[in-house]
Amino acid sequence: MYAAKLVLVKGLINRFVPVLLRAVPAVDPERPVSQLTRRLFGMMREAMALNPERFYEDGNWPRVLEACERSLIFIADYSPHYAGQLAQAMLLIHDLVEETRAGFGVGALGDINWLQWAAQHGTRGFKQTRR
Numbered sequence: 001m002y003a004a005k006l007v008l009v010k011g012l013i014n015r016f017v018p019v020l021l022r023a024v025p026a027v028d029p030e031r032p033v034s035q036l037t038r039r040l041f042g043m044m045r046e047a048m049a050l051n052p053e054r055f056y057e058d059g060n061w062p063r064v065l066e067a068c069e070r071s072l073i074f075i076a077d078y079s080p081h082y083a084g085q086l087a088q089a090m091l092l093i094h095d096l097v098e099e100t101r102a103g104f105g106v107g108a109l110g111d112i113n114w115l116q117w118a119a120q121h122g123t124r125g126f127k128q129t130r131r
Contacts, residue, residue, distance in 0.1 A: 014060050020067040024074050033087040034073045041069035 029035045044065060048056065056062055076083040097114075104110040104117065116122055 010060075013064060017060075017063045017067045020071055021063065024067070024070045026070055027074050027077055029073045030077050031083050033083050033090065034076045036090065037069065037072050037076065037086065041065060 029038045045062075048062065048065075072086060076086045100118070101110070101114050104114040
């Protein structure tokens with residue numbers, strides 16, 4: 001039952017993404033939260049590069065990320081309310097990750113273990129962002 005709904009939802013998203021990419025202008029981020037959003041999506045693209053190319057053969061996931069990034073930056077740059085909501089979401093995500101990450105050890109191995117726990121899916125690697 002859920003498999004059919006998953007196919008439906010992914011199909012709807014994949015059909016709507018090109019509409020967003022045409023409708024939402026690409027803007028240079030001005031607000032700090034928009035700049036952080038640009039950095040986050042850049043880091044996600046770097047992490048994607050670590051996966052085999054076959055993961056992205058249909059191009060759907062990279063287009064979804066581009067549409068999300070473009071939409072979030074545009075909305076946050078032009079709407080103080082949405083900028084505040086996006087900034088609050090980032091803080092809440094930080095708190096959730098910090099709260100749950102504590103039980104997974106320090107360093108890259110702990111990061112990988114947390115990522116696998118959070119996704120409930122195996123991973124072979126990720127882009128390290130800690131310094």
